[in-house]
Amino acid sequence: MSTQLEKARNKQLTEEMEIVARSEKVNVKELMRNIAKGYAVIPASDLHKSLKPIGIGKGLRIKINANIGTSVAKADVAYELEKLRVSIEAGADTVMDLSTGGDIDLVRREIIKHSTIPVGTVPIYQAVCDRNEIVGLTANDFLNGIRKHIEDGVDFITIHSGVTKAAIPLVRKRTMGAVSRGGAFLIKWMEHNQRENPLYDNFDKILKMAYKHDVTLSLGDGLRPGCIKDATDKAQLHELRVLGELADAAYKENVQVMIEGPGHIPINEIKKNIDLQKKICKGRPFYVLGPIVTDVAPGYDHITSAIGGALAAFYGADYLCYVTPKEHLGLPEIDDVREGVIAAKIAAHAADVALGRGREWDDSMADARANLDWEQMMKLAINPSKARQMRKECSPKDVNACSMCDRFCSVKLMKEMREKRCE
Amino acid sequence: MSTQLEKARNKQLTEEMEIVARSEKVNVKELMRNIAKGYAVIPASDLHKSLKPIGIGKGLRIKINANIGTSVAKADVAYELEKLRVSIEAGADTVMDLSTGGDIDLVRREIIKHSTIPVGTVPIYQAVCDRNEIVGLTANDFLNGIRKHIEDGVDFITIHSGVTKAAIPLVRKRTMGAVSRGGAFLIKWMEHNQRENPLYDNFDKILKMAYKHDVTLSLGDGLRPGCIKDATDKAQLHELRVLGELADAAYKENVQVMIEGPGHIPINEIKKNIDLQKKICKGRPFYVLGPIVTDVAPGYDHITSAIGGALAAFYGADYLCYVTPKEHLGLPEIDDVREGVIAAKIAAHAADVALGRGREWDDSMADARANLDWEQMMKLAINPSKARQMRKECSPKDVNACSMCDRFCSVKLMKEMREKRCE
Numbered sequence: 001m002s003t004q005l006e007k008a009r010n011k012q013l014t015e016e017m018e019i020v021a022r023s024e025k026v027n028v029k030e031l032m033r034n035i036a037k038g039y040a041v042i043p044a045s046d047l048h049k050s051l052k053p054i055g056i057g058k059g060l061r062i063k064i065n066a067n068i069g070t071s072v073a074k075a076d077v078a079y080e081l082e083k084l085r086v087s088i089e090a091g092a093d094t095v096m097d098l099s100t101g102g103d104i105d106l107v108r109r110e111i112i113k114h115s116t117i118p119v120g121t122v123p124i125y126q127a128v129c130d131r132n133e134i135v136g137l138t139a140n141d142f143l144n145g146i147r148k149h150i151e152d153g154v155d156f157i158t159i160h161s162g163v164t165k166a167a168i169p170l171v172r173k174r175t176m177g178a179v180s181r182g183g184a185f186l187i188k189w190m191e192h193n194q195r196e197n198p199l200y201d202n203f204d205k206i207l208k209m210a211y212k213h214d215v216t217l218s219l220g221d222g223l224r225p226g227c228i229k230d231a232t233d234k235a236q237l238h239e240l241r242v243l244g245e246l247a248d249a250a251y252k253e254n255v256q257v258m259i260e261g262p263g264h265i266p267i268n269e270i271k272k273n274i275d276l277q278k279k280i281c282k283g284r285p286f287y288v289l290g291p292i293v294t295d296v297a298p299g300y301d302h303i304t305s306a307i308g309g310a311l312a313a314f315y316g317a318d319y320l321c322y323v324t325p326k327e328h329l330g331l332p333e334i335d336d337v338r339e340g341v342i343a344a345k346i347a348a349h350a351a352d353v354a355l356g357r358g359r360e361w362d363d364s365m366a367d368a369r370a371n372l373d374w375e376q377m378m379k380l381a382i383n384p385s386k387a388r389q390m391r392k393e394c395s396p397k398d399v400n401a402c403s404m405c406d407r408f409c410s411v412k413l414m415k416e417m418r419e420k421r422c423e
Numbered sequence: 424m425s426t427q428l429e430k431a432r433n434k435q436l437t438e439e440m441e442i443v444a445r446s447e448k449v450n451v452k453e454l455m456r457n458i459a460k461g462y463a464v465i466p467a468s469d470l471h472k473s474l475k476p477i478g479i480g481k482g483l484r485i486k487i488n489a490n491i492g493t494s495v496a497k498a499d500v501a502y503e504l505e506k507l508r509v510s511i512e513a514g515a516d517t518v519m520d521l522s523t524g525g526d527i528d529l530v531r532r533e534i535i536k537h538s539t540i541p542v543g544t545v546p547i548y549q550a551v552c553d554r555n556e557i558v559g560l561t562a563n564d565f566l567n568g569i570r571k572h573i574e575d576g577v578d579f580i581t582i583h584s585g586v587t588k589a590a591i592p593l594v595r596k597r598t599m600g601a602v603s604r605g606g607a608f609l610i611k612w613m614e615h616n617q618r619e620n621p622l623y624d625n626f627d628k629i630l631k632m633a634y635k636h637d638v639t640l641s642l643g644d645g646l647r648p649g650c651i652k653d654a655t656d657k658a659q660l661h662e663l664r665v666l667g668e669l670a671d672a673a674y675k676e677n678v679q680v681m682i683e684g685p686g687h688i689p690i691n692e693i694k695k696n697i698d699l700q701k702k703i704c705k706g707r708p709f710y711v712l713g714p715i716v717t718d719v720a721p722g723y724d725h726i727t728s729a730i731g732g733a734l735a736a737f738y739g740a741d742y743l744c745y746v747t748p749k750e751h752l753g754l755p756e757i758d759d760v761r762e763g764v765i766a767a768k769i770a771a772h773a774a775d776v777a778l779g780r781g782r783e784w785d786d787s788m789a790d791a792r793a794n795l796d797w798e799q800m801m802k803l804a805i806n807p808s809k810a811r812q813m814r815k816e817c818s819p820k821d822v823n824a825c826s827m828c829d830r831f832c833s834v835k836l837m838k839e840m841r842e843k844r845c846e
Contacts, residue, residue: 072829073819100831128831172844175789177837184833188840226834227789228776267737267777293733293773295785295792298800299809303729303769310716310730314690328792328800329810330817330826346726350716353651354690362718366598366650369718369751377721377751386722387752394753396496403753406495408523408551410607411649414600417614421595 003214004042006254008035016042020055034058038247039283040318041256043094043118043216047153052116054093056258057285061357062313062348063093065120065287065321066341068111071331075102077110083337084111090341090383092322096120096158104129109152118155120218123148124182124199134185139198143205150209156216158182158260159206161199162242163222165190170235176226179263183222203246207253216256218287219243224263227295231265232273244280258285258319261312265291270308274315287319288312292327301327302343309344313351320344342383349382372400372411426637427467429677431459439465443478457481461670462706463741464679466517466541466639470576475539477516479681480708484780485736485771486516488543488710488744489764491534494754498525500533506760507534513764513806515745519543519581527552532575541578543641546571547605547622557608562621566628573632579639581605581683582629584622585665586645588613593658599649606645626669630676639679641710642666647686650718654688655696667703681708681742684735688714693731697738710742711735715750724750725766732767736774743767765806772805795823795834 007014013032020042021028034040040057056063066087068080080099087095094117099107104126112119126145127137149157160182168187171177178184186197199206210217223239225231243259250257259281265273270291277286291308292301305323313320324332324340332340352358361380368376374391381387394403401409430437436455443465444451457463463480479486489510491503503522510518517540522530527549535542549568550560572580583605591610594600601607609620622629633640646662648654666682673680682704688696693714700709714731715724728746736743747755747763755763775781784803791799797814804810817826824832 071826072831073817073826100828125831175786176793176834177840179833179837181828181831181833184836188836191840227792228782228785229789267733267773269777294769294776295788296772296803297765297769297805299804299806299813300765300769303726303766304773306726307730307733307770307773310690311734326813326817326827328825329813330819332827333816342720342723343726346717346720346723347730349719350690350727350730353717354692359651362651363598365718366652369650370599380719381722382720383722390722390749390752393756394496394749396753402751403494403496404749404755405523405604408495408548408604408608410602410604411599413607413611414602417600417611 003211003254003256004035004044005038005256008032009254016044016053019053024055024060026059030059031055037283038251038257041216041258041285043120043156043256045153045155045213045215047151047213048112048119048155050113050116051118051155054118056319058283062351063319064091064341064344064348065094065096065319066092066337067096067098067321068337069097069099070101070104070107072101074331077107080107081110081114082334084115086334086338087341088117090338091345092117092341094118094120096122098122098125100125100129108149112153120156120158121149121154122158122182122220124160124185128185134188135192137189139202142198143202146206147209150213150215154215156218158218158220159199160186160220160222161197161203161206161246162219162239163187163197164200164242165196167223167235167238170238171223174230174233174235176230178223179226180220180222180224182220186222203249207250207255210255211253214256216258217250218258218260219246221260221262224261224289225265227264228266231262232269236262237276240277240280244282247281247284258287261286261288261317262291263289264295265293265308267293267311270311271315274312274317278316285318286316287321288317289321290323292323298328299325301325302340306343306347309347310350313348314354320348345382369411370415372415426634426677426679427458427465428461428679431455432677439467439476442476447478447483449482453482454478460706461674461680464639464681464708466543466579466679468576468578468636468638470574470636471535471542471578473536473539474541474578477541479742481706483741485774486742487514487764487767487771488517488519488742489515489760490519490521490744491760492520492522493524493527493530495524497754500530503530504533504537505757507538509757509761510764511540513761514768515540515764517541517543519545521545521548523548523552531572535576543579543581544572544577545581545605545643547583547608551608557611558615560612562625565621566625569629570632573636573638577638579641581641581643582622583609583643583645584620584626584629584669585642585662586610586620587623587665588619590646590658590661593656593661594646597653597656597658599653601646602649603643603645603647605643609645626672630673630678633678634676637679639681640673641681641683642669644683644685647684647712648688650687651689654685655692659685660699663700663703670704670707681710684709684711684740685714686712687718688716688731690716690734693734694738697735697740701739708741709739710744711740712744713746715746721751722748724748725763729766729770732770733773736771737777743771768805792834793838795838
């Protein structure tokens with residue numbers, strides 16, 4: 001087995017590249033060149049049989065990820081499979097299974113089996129769940145968790161190798177410390193054991209495992225800021241520089257790699273964050289978690305992150321992790337998953353349009369609106385069933401118009417003017 | 424009676440300026456200078472007795488407006504007063520009564536009587552409703568509608584004086600034509616009567632009426648684009664130039680004035696739109712309707728406009744008109760009003776934070792989160808009752824954590840580390 005990256009560097013077109021190029025309507029050789037340079041990835045494990053591959057990175061549509069998975073409070077395989085189904089239906093390009101409760105092995109295997117989109121995981125949760133502790137874990141425990149996930153057929157894994165001992169004094173200066181679970185586990189482990197991060201020390205072994213099944217590494221931002229006050233601080237930038245070095249090491253070994261990024265970032269710092277990542281990490285795909293542009297809106301963080309995500313993608317981020325309305329409050333339920341995916345998709349599409357991609361969809365909607373073709377408007381809506389239900393609730397007196405304007409409908413006036421002119 | 428603008432130009436401090444400066448924690452003399460230059464306004468009719476004045480423009484917090492009002496399909500005074508109450512509770516800085524159904528005089532008078540925040544209207548609807556026609560209206564009918572609203576005590580009025588005959592050929596080239604109701608009425612009127620826009624021809628008379636009670640003019644964008652395809656086109660820019668001239672004329676007569684703006688605008692054109700308005704209209708307050716950054720999301724246009732609004736405000740817009748989830752589908756109900764106001768407030772606050780204003784709120788939330796002080800988090804939330812309800816639904820096993828992470832809570836790990844160090 002070789003990797004998409006290795007094949008691209010050898011100028012060898014793969015079936016996966018062909019599929020991605022066709023679906024994105026891009027030149028396959030240009031895609032191959034972008035993969036060869038590390039600017040784009042195709043996360044596709046050779047063990048994930050039901051997968052329809054997608055690409056992430058330069059020249060490609062902005063992708064969105066939905067986090068699903070159990071917690072101690074709620075652990076039900078069928079419920080997670082329903083979250084998977086709803087995520088795909090609502091437009092997620094990938095899912096990550098972040099299960100930490102119940103039979104997490106079973107949940108993961110079922111998700112991979114049923115998913116037609118790439119599946120990612122955070123294997124450090126596996127080590128902590130399997131052994132039910134943190135500070136007593138050995139380097140092998142961490143590596144075994146990773147191996148298990150790779151052998152189950154995940155397409156990409158978040159690895160928090162960039163959280164190093166040197167960053168701990170910087171983390172202590174923060175208001176929120178490390179809000180990434182993986183980051184917090186590793187800091188606790190390093191502090192207790194007075195040793196370097198085992199995922200950093202054993203990065204070469206992780207690369208060998210990932211290479212074997214062409215699993216893409218998503219270098220986790222264990223030190224992403226957890227509040228606006230901690231944004232773009234020394235701890236975050238220290239980790240970013242380490243991630244840049246690790247990405248180079250992965251590239252040398254022909255392992256596909258993405259970089260994860262913030263987090264809570266005010267609007268005025270988003271461009272700077274993207275520019276820094278692209279510079280330090282040499283144009284590698286940037287996977288942002290948010291960014292959330294204000295801390296004050298629990299219950300509405302799908303909106304705070306749609307603002308940040310749209311802007312980040314416009315400035316060059318490639319891949320947006322959704323945030324649901326339940327963020328900062330609890331584990332998302334099915335409806336939260338759907339609303340989270342749609343908010344992220346709006347952000348991604350708005351950025352795509354601004355970057356000159358995918359406006360046919362908007363233009364078709366505009367035509368439908370100009371013609372007062374309600375059936376077509378409903379079909380084209382990002383969530384047709386919600387749009388239909390809302391229109392039904394309003395029940396306008398004039399069926400051609402809507403209940404906001406009724407006989408004062410400007411669109412109707414315009415349509416009459418056009419038609420009169422054509423007579 | 425004189426106006427805030429005239430007094431500011433005469434270096435005369437008013438009670439309204441003092442109130443605004445105190446509430447915004449800005450220097451009152453600087454506020455006065457900004458009003459004198461036309462960079463800021465205080466929409467406060469001398470007839471609106473229950474008003475607590477606010478300022479809009481340079482150096483001030485970004486303001487948000489909620490549109491309420493009846494339609495033919497639903498016309499109920501009590502229901503509109505409830506929308507007013509909910510708007511204020513959710514954080515609206517102003518409301519506009521856009522009623523077009525039922526006894527619109529009664530609705531407007533009741534809203535003004537009960538509102539502690541500035542009330543705006545679009546008097547052209549009055550003329551059309553009173554006479555139940557468009558093309559047969561005389562210039563006096565239009566002016567009488569304006570006079571009625573001013574004498575009822577509205578604080579600001581949208582006047583579509585910038586839609587001139589010269590723009591009609593440009594509007595014809597569009598996909599969506601004019602989606603502003605006022606704009607569409609006037610185009611129909613001008614086409615039928617083959618005469619210039621009476622609100623343009625009689626602008627001097629409108630100024631005299633507005634001056635009398637210090638009603639602020641909001642120069643309406645009757646030609647705002649109704650889809651991404653029509654964004655920043657010749658029709659829109661033609662009107663913007665006319666608005667610039669009209670704003671100069673108003674300023675000469677000491678009438679306070681704001682400029683209304685788009686509309687449907689892709690992310691990459693937002694900065695250009697703000698820069699153009701600020702240049703052409705000499706730094707006058709910019710009141711944007713959205714902007715909506717993609718056309719494909721009916722049911723979610725509070726999100727598409729939160730993205731556009733946050734960005735517009737960051738680039739220099741001063742005042743955001745909310746968009747509710749029902750936009751493009753029907754008249755908003757109470758819940759839509761609340762969700763619309765909160766989405767706009769998120770956009771406004773995110774921009775304020777990026778511009779260096781109001782971050783104390785975010786920092787307090789970060790402190791509450793770092794301390795796992797859930798009661799304080801709920802109190803600080805932008806919508807406390809929604810945050811409480813969502814957390815309740817989740818019911819974590821560990822009451823200090825949330826149901827997403829439970830025993831894997833990174834914040835708890837960080838808190839333990841801090842406390843251990845302090846021992």
